Amino acid sequence: MVTEEMAARVEHAAAEMGYRPNPFAYSLKTNRSFAVGVLIPDLTNPVFPPIIRGVERTLGDAGYTVILANSDNQGDRELVNLEELKTRQVDGLILATAHREDALIALCRAEEIPFVLVNRRSDEDGVSSVVADDAAGVRAVVSHLATLGHRRIAYIAGPQNLSTGLGRYRGFLDAMRGEGLEPAPDLIAFCDAFTEKEGFRAARDLLAGGGGFSAIVAGNDLLALGCYDALADLGLRCPEDISVTGYNDMPFADKFAPPLTTVRIPLDRMGAAAAKLLLRHMQDAGAGTQSMMLTPELMVRGSTARPSSGG
């Protein structure tokens, strides 16, 4: 038995002599690493840094280090990243990469690693996530365009294996019908990734199909920037010839030519909420899962205007 006084004297002497606790030895004993992994599909997508900042601040305050892994939109990289994080025995994971059906989620469950999805949802039940209300966001966009007088509205959808891709696409169909407008199948294009390049390709395809629309609703801001490129290539002006909307209100969206009408998501707050949820799961393995939905806000800027020919 070591008395309290003796323990204090040992600690004091150790500190005086410059000894430091070895975190590997400590982790070996407690089996906790105080590290959390964050899986990001594409760090160069400006949406993620503000989310990460919210995550990092919240977890840092609680004494956790954030290990970031970037998969560059490659599914195989995600699994490699997860393996690596498991090897480092992270105490929990925040997945910004998750697909609607995702091997990562099955793996986390099998390994009993606490995890939370951010800006993504799973088709499975019992998965904690923090997302924005995509149906409400797209409804606000379509309502704005309809009020301006647009009738023939094209849609550029993100990947349908991502909850944001599917949710905003479904939101668009519902919102159009809500406005009494039938969405035209030939005015809808699908993208393999949320990138400027894919937005460019999709917009070019839609315009090559004869056009006949006065506005494009894009599944996110990067897709909308791709639309800007496609319009410029054909000598079409935004918003005079075609209105364009984005989604996310990524940093500097107000600085683009033209400033982008888009849907603002509270990105930093979303990251912080996901981190708080994860802390709860890490502290209490029996804590119930929770799905949080944050309210988005329409930002009307220069990329939308009345249709030139009545829509």
Add this chain to the structure above:
Amino acid sequence: MVTEEMAARVEHAAAEMGYRPNPFAYSLKTNRSFAVGVLIPDLTNPVFPPIIRGVERTLGDAGYTVILANSDNQGDRELVNLEELKTRQVDGLILATAHREDALIALCRAEEIPFVLVNRRSDEDGVSSVVADDAAGVRAVVSHLATLGHRRIAYIAGPQNLSTGLGRYRGFLDAMRGEGLEPAPDLIAFCDAFTEKEGFRAARDLLAGGGGFSAIVAGNDLLALGCYDALADLGLRCPEDISVTGYNDMPFADKFAPPLTTVRIPLDRMGAAAAKLLLRHMQDAGAGTQSMMLTPELMVRGSTARPSSGG
């Protein structure tokens, strides 16, 4: 003594029974974590994600995990982050935060942690770093403006305790004199941080000082975006009334209104080069330090034009 055959049989049996090596036990024995810390001053500055991507790809290929810490431009946070990374016993550090004189550098040296600066240089000798040639970049900008006919050119400088802040400012003075133009002290403003907000404040101060200039050279793209805001506030047009240039060619600089004339730095390549340099230092404690300088490229876009009244 264990024979090779016996070792192989034990390994095989362990694998069959689903045993995995415990990385904490392994790290305790080897005292290597196979983790590298990357200290970032501001993750929401779009310059850093491409640098991090280059770092992450190169280190990931070599079997290292990247631990990212974001200090939000706060010096005290940098020290806290370093302490945390030390606790996690990173094998090396990449510092994108470093000031010209930096306690972090002294600490890394005292602790004998291999480190490399990226996009930053130290005033001290014997520190490995990868930067772009700021003097050449600013010279290209000033030469471009002088060729357009600008004579009275204002400068918005970044923080002088950062090598990029000082180097570009000195580069500006030299480049002006190289063009036979005397830089006017009242046309130079200094900023506390490389942020849009600081650029806005500095540009407003310069314009309130009576103006008398036809172009603003900004120390980086975020400062240039702040100039856009200040000009718009006063009803001045860019480039018709005042030309503006940035530095970095951050993602989407070509999409701004107007598209920003700036200096392109090979950001991803810079990150990869810093990672390679760090790998060499981690593998060989006696490896000599090295300073790499990458060549920047002038990107002429819509934010610069001939002066309206002869400069």
